[in-house]
Amino acid sequence: MKVNTDAGPVPIRNFVTITPKPKIGTLSRSDAKRVIAVKADVAPGAQAAEKIEALKTWIAQAGLDPHVGVEFKGEDEEQAKAEAFLSKAFSAALFIMAIILVTQFNSFYSAFLILSAVIMSTIGVFIGLLVTGQPFGIVMTGIGVIALAGIVVNNNIVLIDTFDRLAKNAKDMRGAILRTGAQRLRPVLLTSVTTVLGLMPMVLGMNIDFVNHAVTVGAPSTQWWRSLAAAIVFGLAFATVLTLIVTPAALMVRANFQDWRARRRGASGHGPTAEALDERTKPAEAAE
Template identity: 40%
Template sequence: MNIDRVRANREGISTAQIGSEVRTAIYGAEASKFKTADDEYPIQVRYAEPYRSDIDAIVNAPLTFRDATGAVRQIPIGSVADVTYGTTYGGIKRKDVKRVITISSNVLNGFTGPDVVANIQQALKAFPTPAGYTIKMGGAQENQKETSDFLPLAGLGALALIFLILVTQFNSFSKPVIILTEVIFSVIGVMLGLAITGMNISIVMTGVGIIALAGIVVKNGILLVEFTDMLRAQGMPLREAIILAGRTRLNPVILTATAAILGLIPLAIGLNIDFYELFNSGNPHFFIGGESVVFWGPLAWTIIFGLSFATIITLVVVPVMYLLSETLKGKITGKNPDHVATLSEEVDSEEIHAASPRVLV
């Protein structure tokens, strides 16, 4: 509706009054509320269906106003406005002070969001974008991009904190590095598992699973390294200490990894049991799958693949790296790696050195 501003100003009518009258005719205005004991409902007053769908009826609707003399007058809307037909938008939406038009759609069964986004981005390359306009993906794709940008920082932060704690615990630089190599093994295991099974990578849940693995798999390395240090502190040679530590910690490492893997299997396959009906009627409504497995499945399988591969590799690679590290350290410092002085030995040696007479030549 195009308002004749000169005529409306002469009559003392504002554009807001005209717009309000048209909106009331089509959409209605709240006249009162109908209250019940539990709730209240607004009462909307508007034109009946035949009239609010008729352009002529709306244009000829009376516009009631008070003129400059204070008298109440009525004139038809058509006397201060006319109607033209065209294509436009029902409203203007903005984001970051820029006008935006949002096109959205659901994803049909048999397709995934990333696959659809990839096809859209491929089609947009051949789409002639006018000057001054930009096209970008929003919604779930935008949130996924923000999450994928944040996950590497979170992973590096987690590794830095783990490394700092291990350095303070072992008072060494090489041993935390040996332990943190398990994180690399776990990532390799995740990629191998996904490649062999043909599963799709979920940027968010797979990334969260890899970060969670960083805190899980280092536990096995800590068990091996710490127990080896304890045996060496008791006077056992380096190679024998490594062999005994691996043999002794074999069962705890395998049992803890197996328990974690078996505990994640129901989450990975979407095992569902209705315990209420199981105890009430004896029918557990047992089934596998469902909507939960779509969300939690990638996280569970990521931890399962990474933990399985890292556990097997840890039992072989960590002792070998420990042996090579201590051997190389002994060659550099000139100390025998098979001998690690205990606290009592250090104290005794200091006392003997202090008590021995000094001879000057």
């Protein structure tokens, strides 16, 4: 092979050393850089995320040339993109819900109670994943958490709205809270129970064939949905307890704080007297 120069064609062997090497069929480049793709499939029963973390640890300890860079594509790249998208979507959803709740209730405390129930419901999500032995999937579990937020918000809105309505004409805040719990117990439980029962076949990995009248447990088609269903079922069960117990208790804390602040103002001559406040905190009469 000859190379054209100003002095004419010159054999390439005059300025290079030719060494036999294995033939390379294709040279791949990305962003003008040489790229070599190493592909592999995950073994049955193994988790891709765990294997990728093991590979990253090995690469960090391998002492590769500083000019060599390693990037993980495929499933790891898609999960990273999905994680970024779902994180932004969840944050945006919480922000929009906070604005709407503050506008409707005209109370930062009520909005805080509702959103805190959404955040604490994730504890139930992790418990559900541990019980069912499901890994934390960024896509399906993340979608389950976002769907769960809508249900939890609805239950707390119903409870707090009922309390605000009863508290307007109530002299006893404790009695108003108890009546709120009694009135909203059935709707909240019905919403939670029907949702949980509807998703239980997915949690148990059941595939129901209505055409052939067959029920299959552990079918491959159900594996993709189990983490989503487990996130909603266990998260909703945990959030229901928060809605019926913690939320009324938090409302009572606010009522006690308001009474305490009013007592201080009354003692200083800038508010109602202690006798008037005692009427507010007395237990409800039997007629009520």
